[in-house]
Amino acid sequence: DAGVIQSPRHEVTEMGQEVTLRCKPISGHNSLFWYRQTMMRGLELLIYFNNNVPIDDSGMPEDRFSAKMPNASFSTLKIQPSEPRDSAVYFCASSHGGKVVAWGYTFGSGTRLTVV
Amino acid sequence: QQQVKQSPQSLIVQKGGIPIINCAYENTAFDYFPWYQQFPGKGPALLIAIRPDVSEKKEGRFTISFNKSAKQFSLHIMDSQPGDSATYFCAASIGGATNKLIFGTGTLLAVQP
Numbered sequence: 001d002a003g004v005i006q007s008p009r010h011e012v013t014e015m016g017q018e019v020t021l022r023c024k025p026i027s028g029h030n031s032l033f034w035y036r037q038t039m040m041r042g043l044e045l046l047i048y049f050n051n052n053v054p055i056d057d058s059g060m061p062e063d064r065f066s067a068k069m070p071n072a073s074f075s076t077l078k079i080q081p082s083e084p085r086d087s088a089v090y091f092c093a094s095s096h097g098g099k100v101v102a103w104g105y106t107f108g109s110g111t112r113l114t115v116v
Numbered sequence: 117q118q119q120v121k122q123s124p125q126s127l128i129v130q131k132g133g134i135p136i137i138n139c140a141y142e143n144t145a146f147d148y149f150p151w152y153q154q155f156p157g158k159g160p161a162l163l164i165a166i167r168p169d170v171s172e173k174k175e176g177r178f179t180i181s182f183n184k185s186a187k188q189f190s191l192h193i194m195d196s197q198p199g200d201s202a203t204y205f206c207a208a209s210i211g212g213a214t215n216k217l218i219f220g221t222g223t224l225l226a227v228q229p
Contacts, residue, residue, distance in 0.1 A: 004159075031214050043160070043205065043219040056216060091159050095214065104150050105217065107159030
């Protein structure tokens with residue numbers, strides 16, 4: 001398996017532009033998570049899905065952020081309009097959804113977003 | 117109540133030393149406690165995990181010690197190597213990896229040759 005695939009790896013955009021981050025989870029994983037990592041705030045959960053259904057979006061900072069999971073193999077995180085304070089590394093992770101201790105999240109390599 | 121407090125923020129040890137990273141939580145409903153390791157430019161990777169019915173778990177050179185009454189858990193790295201230099205995160209959740217993980221703030225470990 002290729003693991004969790006995120007694209008793009010790097011994104012530089014101007015303030016006010018729309019940004020779309022993409023994630024392909026591991027096949028067979030039924031939970032998907034979007035995290036944001038910054039030096040100041042660490043790893044913050046933005047939203048997560050179980051079986052393609054959003055379960056908890058309380059971490060989404062504001063209405064400028066939206067996430068979708070139209071099917072089991074694809075999810076997007078959209079920021080519109082983007083602001084400099086959105087600059088961070090955005091991680092997507094997926095998990096099998098069971099309660100076996102050895103199973104955990106598998107993270108993608110992240111998208112480094114810079115808003116100038 | 118949803119926080120996981122992690123210390124120290126950074127740690128420097130000599131090769132062969134035993135770094136110890138500590139975490140504390142308040143929510144007694146947490147029932148899954150993993151540790152993640154992150155190298156620069158990479159996503160965090162699961163290292164080892166424990167449930168509260170076990171006081172210790174060892175996988176290779178990595179050991180989790182869990183104190184349910186104190187609501188604390190820690191990671192020990194035996195015979196640490198320069199290749200262990202990374203950022204380590206503790207985390208907690210209710211119901212395992214199906215649900216959201218609350219992460220600690222991370223510990224940057226440097227193992228000197």
